[in-house]
Amino acid sequence: MDDSLSPTCGFPIEEVGAPSSWFVDDVMCQSCGVTINDVDENDLILGDEREDLNDENNEEVVENKSFVGRVFERSEDAYDCYNAYGLVKGFGIRKSSFSKSTKTQDVISRKFVCNKQGVKNSKDKRLIGREVKERRTWRVECEAKMVIKKIVDDKWIVSAFEDKHSHELTSPLRRKMHRCHNQVHKTETCKNLVDSFNDIGMRAVGIVRTVNILSDGAHGILKATQVHSRLKIKRKNNMGQDAVIVANHLQRKRAEDPEFFFSLELDTDMSLRSMFWADARARESYRSFSDITVFNVTYKTNWYSMSFAPFTRVNHHKQCTLFGCALLADAREETFTWLFEQWLLCMHGKAPGAIITDMDLAMKNAITNVFPNTRHRFCSWHIGKHLVENVAAMRDPESDFPRYYDRWFYSSDISECEVEWEMLKEKHNIREGDWLAKMWELRTHWVPTYWRGTFTAGMKSSQRSESMNAFFDGFVNQKTSLQEFIDQYEKAFVIVAIKKQKRISSQKIQWLQ
Known part of the structure; x- marks a missing residue:
């Protein structure tokens, strides 16, 4: 029997995400959810059947593999199974919507979808009035999904399954690049290596390169953000002892x-x-x-x-x-x-x-x-920096905006400031929601006119x-x-x-x- 194949479903164990000999956690097939040692002989797939399942020229068995009616003990098990299936086929998944019971407020239904489902929201209110370079969108309204519903005994059954994708599937060499399949950072071996390399003073970039070379990318690529996340957890765990030492030091200072x-x-x-x-x-x-x-x-x-x-x-x-x-x-x-x-x-x-x-x-x-009685002023340097970033006219050498802006900003009194603001707003079509319009609402925190008579020791x-x-x-x-x-x-x-x-x-x- 080939140890690299699952004895129950016939899927290659290494392809569906089970650890190799270097990153060993549990030798388990994530598609069928059983280990090699726990399989009964009656459940084994015969050699000829396994060859059919793994024949590269015969993908019908995988494509027609139905999930509808399958029962899982937990919703997490259903997610892991669909995720393993996505790894075999060549697509990533993510958790989508869920529904709750109106009586108990318990979750009774969940939907898992292809990571290219839906479309990107192009009406982000945070970007109104700002020049933002649009990033490449990966969502192409793919309809592939799996829906599970809770049944008796708190088990979950697959009620709907759609396997049709509106995009090309990922090649075998790039399947591990999907976030849901890139799980190398969760293995104990990887965590221990990150901790060990950090203890000897290696920087995050060096840790990423070393671990990726050792693992050979078999179970995904370790990223710098994942290393930082691991180190953050380690720092929090080590912080207790350090904090006690500091607290004792500060208590001695107060005693002195x-x-x-x-x-x-x-x-x-x-x-x-x-x-x-x-x-x-x-x-x-x-x-x-x-x-x-x-x-x-x-x-x-x-x-x-x-x-x-x-x-x-x-x-x-x-x-x-x-x-x-x-x-x-x-x-x-x-x-x-x-x-x-x-x-x-x-x-x-x-x-x-x-x-x-x-x-x-x-x-x-x-x-x-x-x-409540303290006057609060915004740093003038940061105001100027944000002004150039958010108001395009300030970067236009042909615009007369800076001249009108200076007339308003350096007004001699509050009444003149309000008049100049109306002229600036009308001249350059400053609308509600624009960055400068929002800053006008906070004018008492940064416009010099409103700070006349307040002592600041010359600091702005x-x-x-x-x-x-x-x-x-x-x-x-x-x-x-x-x-x-x-x-x-x-x-x-x-x-x-x-x-x-x-x-x-x-x-x-x-x-x-």
């Missing part, structure tokens, strides 16, 4: 200095999500310079891809002053709300007079909720915060652990203090001479 403040945000599984800390020097500086603050989140500084978020401002010597730092798990509104609440608690409930940030909706909503952008990011460049990077980050953070300030003292001493010597 009662004015030292820190706070940790935990996830539902008690893993660390975000952290904020500020020393006595930062809290004292804020008491004197709380009228304007710059906040920026753009800098990944550690192995867990947490964003570094400093609160900064310039003092009366035009020097950058740090009011506190945070490491954030993500950029959601809930995360920013937690951070601003902790910062407000750290600063004895004193909110900033004004704050400058990027043009981020989640950040804007959090500031409105936590600092988040460049002060970005300069703080550049300050840490020589001390931390994306491979820095949490413990190393805290150590390097403190080391950076010690080195700066030493350099400052040397500079002052040098100036005194020059003055005495």
Whole structure:
């Protein structure tokens, strides 16, 4: 008997996705769902019948293989079976619609379709008013599908099956390129290899190349995104021990200095999500310079891809002053709300007079909720960048749009600003839904006319915060652990203090001479 063929259905085991000798998980035929060792002799297909099933010139048996009436224990089993069938035939599949019971709200029907079913939505509201290069569409309204329905004993039966495709099927050499068939990253051997190569310092690109060479593409091609996803899971698993070390370090700092403040945000599984800390020097500086603050989140500084978020401002010597730092798990509104609440608690409930940030909706909503009386300004540099990207007239050297725009943007008062806006809107046909029309609704956050009389220490952008990011460049990077980050953070300030003292001493010597 040929071990490479399934003894029950006759399909080649290697073709339908069972692991080869290199990526061994379970030697199981994904088409019939049984292992070689668990097959009864009465279920075996005779040699002549198997030859008919695998004859390259006789595809009728595969094409007419009916799924209607077949029963599965779980809906996942039905999906795996149809997916294995698609691998044999040369097409990919995906999960489509499902229906629920009106009484119990349980899923009672599911539909699996060819991955080329349907058409691409060409009316995306997010793209209105923007010049976007259209990507190649892969959907050609293919009608191939399999529908399953729940029956008694919570089993599933195939109620409808359509095997007619409106496109050419994939060649054997490219079948593994379909996302549903490219499963090499899910094997334990591949996961172990990715972890091992990462431990010795190999980058994601090198891991992808090495694993693909070793596997020879027999079960798909490993992609960089899959490597990053695996490493993200590994980092989260390793984060607990690192977080405990950091928490103990911060507690020792507070025991040494009662004015030292820190706070940790935990996830539902008690893993660390975000952290904020500020020393006595930062809290004292804020008491004197709380009228304007710059906040920026753009800098990944550690192995867990947490964003570094400093609160900064310039003092009366035009020097950058740090009011506190945070490491954030993500950029959601809930995360920013937690951070601003902790910062407000750290600063004895004193909110900033004004704050400058990027043009981020989640950040804007959090500031409105936590600092209702604080004026919020968008970074002028980011506004200019988005203006050029979203308004085509700004890139047209023949257009008079920049002249009308400047007249409106630099209006002397609010009434003149509103008049100039109407002229700009009428002259250049700015309609509701356009990017600039949406920005007009947020004009109090960025148009200079609305900021007259508000003290900002001459700052209009988040460049002060970005300069703080550049300050840490020589001390931390994306491979820095949490413990190393805290150590390097403190080391950076010690080195700066030493350099400052040397500079002052040098100036005194020059003055005495």
